Amino acid sequence: MSETSPRYLVPFDPKRVPHYFADVLVIGGGLAGLRAAMAVDKQLSVLVITKDDIKQSNSNYAQGGIAGVFDPEDRFEDHISDTLSAGGALCDPRVVEMVVREAPQRIQQLVDWGAQFDEVSGELILGREGGHSARRVVHALGDATGREVMRAVIKRVRSVSNVGIWEDTFTLDLLTDDGTCRGALVWNRQHGKTLVWAKQTILCTGGTGQLYRETTNPKIATADGHAAAYRAGAELRDMEFMQFHPTVLYIAGSSRSLITEAIRGEGAHLVDKVGHRFMPEYDERAELAPRDVVSQALVLQMEKTRHPNVYLDLSHLDASFVRSRFPGILAACGEFGIDITIDRIPVRPGAHYMIGGVTVDEEGRTTLPGLWAAGEVTSSGLHGANRLASNSLLEGLVYGAHAGAGASRCAAAMQDDFRALPLENRAVEQPAEPLDLSDIRNSLKSLMWRAAGVHRSGDQLEDAVHTIDNWRRYVLLRQFQDPLGWELQNMLIVADVIIQAACERTESRGVHSRTDHPETDEENWQCHLAYSR
Ligand SMILES: Cc1cc2nc3c(=O)[nH]c(=O)nc-3n(C[C@H](O)[C@H](O)[C@H](O)COP(=O)(O)OP(=O)(O)OC[C@H]3O[C@@H](n4cnc5c(N)ncnc54)[C@H](O)[C@@H]3O)c2cc1C
Numbered sequence: 001m002s003e004t005s006p007r008y009l010v011p012f013d014p015k016r017v018p019h020y021f022a023d024v025l026v027i028g029g030g031l032a033g034l035r036a037a038m039a040v041d042k043q044l045s046v047l048v049i050t051k052d053d054i055k056q057s058n059s060n061y062a063q064g065g066i067a068g069v070f071d072p073e074d075r076f077e078d079h080i081s082d083t084l085s086a087g088g089a090l091c092d093p094r095v096v097e098m099v100v101r102e103a104p105q106r107i108q109q110l111v112d113w114g115a116q117f118d119e120v121s122g123e124l125i126l127g128r129e130g131g132h133s134a135r136r137v138v139h140a141l142g143d144a145t146g147r148e149v150m151r152a153v154i155k156r157v158r159s160v161s162n163v164g165i166w167e168d169t170f171t172l173d174l175l176t177d178d179g180t181c182r183g184a185l186v187w188n189r190q191h192g193k194t195l196v197w198a199k200q201t202i203l204c205t206g207g208t209g210q211l212y213r214e215t216t217n218p219k220i221a222t223a224d225g226h227a228a229a230y231r232a233g234a235e236l237r238d239m240e241f242m243q244f245h246p247t248v249l250y251i252a253g254s255s256r257s258l259i260t261e262a263i264r265g266e267g268a269h270l271v272d273k274v275g276h277r278f279m280p281e282y283d284e285r286a287e288l289a290p291r292d293v294v295s296q297a298l299v300l301q302m303e304k305t306r307h308p309n310v311y312l313d314l315s316h317l318d319a320s321f322v323r324s325r326f327p328g329i330l331a332a333c334g335e336f337g338i339d340i341t342i343d344r345i346p347v348r349p350g351a352h353y354m355i356g357g358v359t360v361d362e363e364g365r366t367t368l369p370g371l372w373a374a375g376e377v378t379s380s381g382l383h384g385a386n387r388l389a390s391n392s393l394l395e396g397l398v399y400g401a402h403a404g405a406g407a408s409r410c411a412a413a414m415q416d417d418f419r420a421l422p423l424e425n426r427a428v429e430q431p432a433e434p435l436d437l438s439d440i441r442n443s444l445k446s447l448m449w450r451a452a453g454v455h456r457s458g459d460q461l462e463d464a465v466h467t468i469d470n471w472r473r474y475v476l477l478r479q480f481q482d483p484l485g486w487e488l489q490n491m492l493i494v495a496d497v498i499i500q501a502a503c504e505r506t507e508s509r510g511v512h513s514r515t516d517h518p519e520t521d522e523e524n525w526q527c528h529l530a531y532s533r
Helices: 031-038 076-086 093-112 144-158 223-232 293-306 319-325 329-335 392-411 438-453 460-477 483-504
Strands: 019-027 045-049 165-167 170-177 180-190 192-202 243-250 270-273 310-313 343-356 357-359 371-373
Touching: 019 031, 019 180, 031 045, 031 144, 031 392, 045 192, 076 093, 076 165, 093 144, 144 243, 144 310, 170 192, 170 223, 192 223, 192 392, 223 357, 223 371, 223 483, 243 293, 293 310, 293 343, 319 329, 329 343, 371 392, 371 483, 438 460, 438 483, 460 483
Parallel strands: 019 045, 019 192, 045 165, 192 371
Antiparallel strands: 170 180, 180 192, 243 343, 270 310, 310 343
């Protein structure tokens, strides 16, 4: 155990905290977590824990949709090959095949549970997104798929009697004994700390976007699950692969809303500060090039023009079409006095999707016995070095179902044993000087943006290793009282792993773009980087 990284974040004494027992504990109530909860045998008790209101998840904000082969003209083989070709030779072909073939049935299950996808005459409308060779993306409410899917799934889970949900409850750490996960230490404002003992635990805590100054992710995405799994001894893999979304609304004071790539699909141009349309100079597919190519071009153009953003221009498109096709973006920009049918929309890239995570096998088993995982917190081998659009909700559905079923099977085979284990973590003496946590958090987010952003270089990454190490020395040894401190500790632990991995991978592949190693090096780097403590 490293001196700067204690095993548990806070002190606890089993004689002084309440205990709760569940057959299966699911940490996270996004799509992956709720799908996992639904897959557990109804005879078993399930507890789902969410850090905030259950509606606050990346799943809820998903826009474009979920990919699956429905069109008779489309083929599983094509969805598989599109996924593999996006993934830069790092996908696991068996995983890709399994997920793609399961997609239609998993999406149909959502329809059976009441999710209303956009249809015409009873047929699903299938959208086409960057990297897909066919129309295969089901969507809902136009550009608010996540909201509709989560509405239906939350309603369904609430109607099931064996599943309990604790909202506004922060998972601090996974409990381990004898190399096995035994549940989690959780905290909420009303009851303080509780030890939740579970026969099997499923981690579904989502992404890490909040590590970056610019991100599409909501506030909950602070890498807590990645950090807790790492502290508990599980393996993290592929952490250098952070996908950036090229077009995030960039208005001071606004939330960093994602501007869907469908807007470029419908003909919007990317222009710089003088109105020059630059994408054709970077890629022959122009605005329709893959996300990583567009993000990298945007950053170069911003540097060239010394301007903090570029713009999306829709003024040449039919105004009534724009209004009806993009009602969400129209409203969001309208609040800041931007009429998207006339005015240019300021955008820049933002951290969007963490491809790396807790290593899982095809059933969702992690390297730590008793711990399963699903969704964005994992590295399953589906995405390789670059995620194909609309494949991540799908991954959450498939792996949620697998992990739920696997954990259920194992829990059912175990005896009821309502005993707390004598685990304890002692309080340590605290330095007298208080820390300005917001200051460190903002500095970390800026550092990650500069050093581990769209473009990376060895020099900057090495500097970042030292800076983060310095912050870790005095932040990780403290024991904080509330989520602000715990989130910062988690962010520092995971930032350190991302930076180390980005530093180690001396090539460019997928979303990992090294200015000092611009080529892909198949001979030395067609492999995964894995870290565990
Ligand atoms: C703006 C946006 C648009 C997107 N659009 C699409 C799209 O169109 N198609 C697509 O496939 N993907 C899309 N994605 C990606 C996709 O939404 C996510 O990858 C996916 O929803 C992740 O699901 P999840 O269940 O793994 O995590 P989440 O949905 O993020 O859920 C995480 C859960 O974990 C809980 N949690 C986190 N930390 C703790 C803690 N310490 N204690 C307790 N609970 C905790 C949270 O409260 C939450 O309930 C989009 C993402 C964003 C941000």
